[in-house]
Amino acid sequence: MKNRATAALAVAVALAALTACDNSDATPTKGASKPAADRLTAMSVAKRLAEATGVTTLGNPTENTASCSNKAIGKTPSKNDCAQLITTNTVSVYEFESPAVSAHWVKTMKGWQQADRFALGYSARNQSATSDERRAELLSHLKKWVAAEK
Numbered sequence: 602m603k604n605r606a607t608a609a610l611a612v613a614v615a616l617a618a619l620t621a622c623d624n625s626d627a628t629p630t631k632g633a634s635k636p637a638a639d640r641l642t643a644m645s646v647a648k649r650l651a652e653a654t655g656v657t658t659l660g661n662p663t664e665n666t667a668s669c670s671n672k673a674i675g676k677t678p679s680k681n682d683c684a685q686l687i688t689t690n691t692v693s694v695y696e697f698e699s700p701a702v703s704a705h706w707v708k709t710m711k712g713w714q715q716a717d718r719f720a721l722g723y724s725a726r727n728q729s730a731t732s733d734e735r736r737a738e739l740l741s742h743l744k745k746w747v748a749a750e751k
Contacts, residue, residue: 641750643685643696646719646743650692653742654735660690660727669695681705684718691731692739693722716743 644664651659665686672678683706685696697703697718707715714721714736721739723731 639750641696641719641746643683643687643694643719646696646746647687647689647692647694649746650694650739650742654738658689659692662687662689665693688725690726690728691735692728693725695720695722714740716740717747719743719747 644662647659647662651657665688666683667673669683669686670678672682680698681702683695683697687694695703695706697706697720700715700717703715703718703720707713707720710720710722710724712723721736721743723729723736
């Protein structure tokens with residue numbers, strides 16, 4: 602249990618550092634091709650990934666945006682803030698304002714996967730137990746949905 606707490610703290614510290622990092626290449630893009638109501642969010646992605654893999658949930662989905670967004674905790678927003686973070690026992694689904702910001706995080710965090718403005722992470726809870734095959738399956742579904750959204 603102590604190792605999990607230490608690992609969770611290390612991830613939180615890394616995420617906090619990332620939101621404060623300056624990345625001049627990571628400028629959010631304006632406008633979406635679909636109305637906001639139809640646009641994918643981290644929450645809708647987590648729900649759809651569960652359905653696509655034949656389970657009710659991916660395991661205890663939790664809203665954790667405050668751990669990757671200065672704005673969410675009332676501080677000065679950073680261009681590297683996440684728009685939304687849903688953490689489950691299987692995967693963490695990060696939504697960012699642009700693919701450039703997502704790429705910045707994926708490049709920095711070991712084992713993360715990118716699909717446009719989303720990133721899938723496996724460094725919290727029991728996510729290290731998520732097999733490579735399941736990770737590939739989750740990413741494949743997400744990439745398909747993002748492509749259909751455009």
